Amino acid sequence: MAQILVVGPHPDDQELGMGGTIAKFVEQGHDVLLLDMTSGEPTPHGTPELRAKEASVAAEILGVQRTTVNLPNRYVEHSIPARHAVASVIREHQADIIFAPYFEDAHPDHVATTRIVEDARFDAKLTKIDLAGEPIYPKWFFYYYCTHLRIIPNPSFLLDTTGFAKKKREAIVAYETQFVIPEHNRSIVKWVEAQDSYFGGRMRTETAEPFYSREPLGLDGIHGLV
Numbered sequence: 001m002a003q004i005l006v007v008g009p010h011p012d013d014q015e016l017g018m019g020g021t022i023a024k025f026v027e028q029g030h031d032v033l034l035l036d037m038t039s040g041e042p043t044p045h046g047t048p049e050l051r052a053k054e055a056s057v058a059a060e061i062l063g064v065q066r067t068t069v070n071l072p073n074r075y076v077e078h079s080i081p082a083r084h085a086v087a088s089v090i091r092e093h094q095a096d097i098i099f100a101p102y103f104e105d106a107h108p109d110h111v112a113t114t115r116i117v118e119d120a121r122f123d124a125k126l127t128k129i130d131l132a133g134e135p136i137y138p139k140w141f142f143y144y145y146c147t148h149l150r151i152i153p154n155p156s157f158l159l160d161t162t163g164f165a166k167k168k169r170e171a172i173v174a175y176e177t178q179f180v181i182p183e184h185n186r187s188i189v190k191w192v193e194a195q196d197s198y199f200g201g202r203m204r205t206e207t208a209e210p211f212y213s214r215e216p217l218g219l220d221g222i223h224g225l226v
Contacts, residue, residue: 004032005095005138007086007117008146009076009109010040011055011066012175016192017146018099019062019168020161022208026063027164034059034066035086035091037113038073046177058174061167075108078116084131086120091133097140098136102212114143143212155210157217158199160226162206165196 004025008014014022014034025032036055040050059066069085076082090098100117101110118141121127125137161168172179172189175176179185198205203226219225 001089002030002097002205003093003095004030004097005035005090005093006032006099007035007037007101007113009037009101009107009113010073011036011051012040012058012172012178013101013110013151013216014144015062015101015145015168015171016188017101017144018117018209018211019163019171020196020207021144022062022064022157023164023167023171023205024107024161027155031093032064033089033095033195034064034112034174035089036063036066037076037086037116038071038109039068040073042073045179045181050176050177054175054177058076058171058202061171061174074109076112076116078112082116083120083123084121084129086117087123088123090105090120090134091131091136094134094136094205095138096136098138099142099144101146101209102145102153104147104149104151110146116137141213143214145210145212153195153199153210154212155199156213157211158203159211160200160203160208161196162200162208163191165207168196171194 006014039048040051100114103114105111125135174203196207197209
């Protein structure tokens with residue numbers, strides 16, 4: 001069983017980018033924790049209370065726990081305190097695998113979040129530092145796609161999410177203030193589903209989600225390849 005931490009700038013980013021993979025990890029018995037950097041508010045139709053309730057419902061659908069470091073939405077900045085807050089979560093969860101947003105993005109919160117988490121991975125291993133939890137250096141760091149850029153993902157690998165598309169959709173639309181009430185955002189759900197179908201087609205499965213790695217992946221044979 002792996003200890004997996006999935007970090008999102010705002011509640012709903014993890015669900016949009018890798019909701020199917022999260023659900024699959026849970027079914028496989030892994031311990032998955034979602035970390036929200038902010039409340040995600042203010043937004044046109046939301047409030048902190050509503051967004052927190054939606055995030056809780058989405059987490060329940062996926063079968064995971066979630067927590068937050070409660071940085072101010074739209075004001076996320078790379079700083080030592082932010083790094084240490086995330087490093088404490090890494091240590092308390094004893095995460096050996098971390099997922100964070102892809103590092104190229106138009107949203108400053110997304111870019112800052114990823115930079116914070118990258119550095120927090122290093123901070124989490126330090127022994128002479130005042131942080132919660134026991135030191136650990138997560139072995140793997142992967143990037144998922146939840147970008148505000150019109151880019152086509154060029155992933156390092158794909159994860160088969162066949163059988164988990166329905167649960168992913170349910171987790172996304174649990175955020176009614178983001179993807180149900182505002183009509184112009186309803187299409188986001190459709191193109192996320194279209195992307196998952198496309199990447200599934202690349203590996204001859206129903207659906208798949210794309211991921212990127214800056215570090216080489218280690219394989220002990222070809223039996224894991226599909």
